[in-house]
Amino acid sequence: MATFLDRFPHSSSEPGFLEEFWTTMRAQACGCSDALIQGLFAVNICNHADFASALTSLISAKLTDRAMSEAALMHLVASTLEASPDIVRAAASDIVATFQRDPACPDLATPFLFFKGFHALQSYRIAHHLWLAGRRPLAYHFQSRVNEKFGIDIHPAARIGQRITIDHGTGIVIGETTIIEDDVSLFQGVTLGGTGKNSGQRHPVIRQGCMIGAGAKILGHLEIGAHARVGAASVVLGNVPPRSTAVGNPARIVRFGDMDQDFTNYQI
Template identity: 55%
Template sequence: MADLACSMRSLSIQAGVDLWATIHRDADAAVARDRLMSSAVRALVLRHSSFPDALACNLARKLADDAIDAPGLAGVITDALEDDPDIIDATVTDLRAIRERDPACPDLLTPFLYFKGFHALQAHRISHWLWRHGRQHLARHMQSRISEVFAADIHPAARLGRGIMIDHGTGLVIGETAVVEDDVSMLQEVTLGGTGKETGDRHPKIRRGVLIGAGAKILGNIEVGEGAKVGAGSIVLDAVAPYTTVVGVPARPVGPRNTCLPALTMDQTLPHDWVI
């Protein structure tokens, strides 16, 4: 088992190196196409020796304020990345997921520099690390800045997997006890929230491969099963069975069973004859 773990870690490190090389090529091409981009691209990509260093710089520059400056935040982010290499592994997987699923994404450089859904998710990974290490006030400061800068409010205690695509990100809310597993895609204005003033475990559990459409609200300690699809604008108050599509207010199952993971195909269409 130890040999397998080492082998998997080596593959993961190589994947990160390959991704960084690709981003470097994308950056060189961007500068060649438009010299006005030279200063920004060099500051955020080309002058950095590694992907973690560039990620720390990029997030710190966006989240810094009068209370905590960019060098201070970059130091905190670097500490988290060095202590928990799984954060970088997850970030690499997230970037590749965006490139594969988003037709508006032409390369890896674009989401790394500009996609605030990606930025909010990676900044949350840092705030979650702070939360787990007993630094709750700094974690909440990060949460506040993520909300202010990226318009996404993710509680530091929420547990998010890898291979997640948050498209646009504006208006996203994810509560304290929410769980989002691997390979999930969600669009703007999604809420994974509670139903009132209850305490304890009170937020949704989103299983692998789920696709959540724009404006959907999933409320309460309910499970949305693997491979499910939640239609745009739906309000989900009850558990959703695996590989099931739900839509409406309140959401109800429609159409046949899904035969693949909707999050990977990004197929947001619904049966033409669905009736709630």
């Protein structure tokens, strides 16, 4: 693991990243010695030739229902990943980010198999591709199935970057015009929502490197600056400056930039 992360600490665009990622994850999965769980590792990881195949199988098995068979879903997902290989790289980078940030994540195979935040995020990536291709009822079906299966509601039109961590995930809502840049961490119960029936851009912009705490509500067309933090259960109705920390209801700035400073009377 150290060798892999030393070679590819952040960038999934470097040559060899995906191949070495898959080799590392597959070795971890196939090294499991528990006979009762070996079959799960085999079906989902060890029996596949590459990461795209494993991801196709996983999403299809998770989202199949009586309206769409697993075989039909596998064909749809496989063709989507072939048309948009960046989805595969984004999924791998999400796993690496989760391993790096989450102390409860012991290896690369664990989030792939067991973390529903990862499953919801990759299903969203398929739905987003379908949305952009004009297949909107199908994209909505993916959104609905993700909500039913994982308790996470991500509109397929939202724009979400790479190296995203969705920790626990239950109750997360991400609205239609939300923009989430790279390296963002979201915890359970987060709402990135609008404030009514306004048309156009009406949801938050979450800049690179932000951390949004459990239960936080960020409402309206506002911006959470790069590397900012929003505390658990905060209600944010205005912009949060870069590298600052906002907490409370209504939220106020308690830390600005790299300087500890009391902003008790500064509400946003």
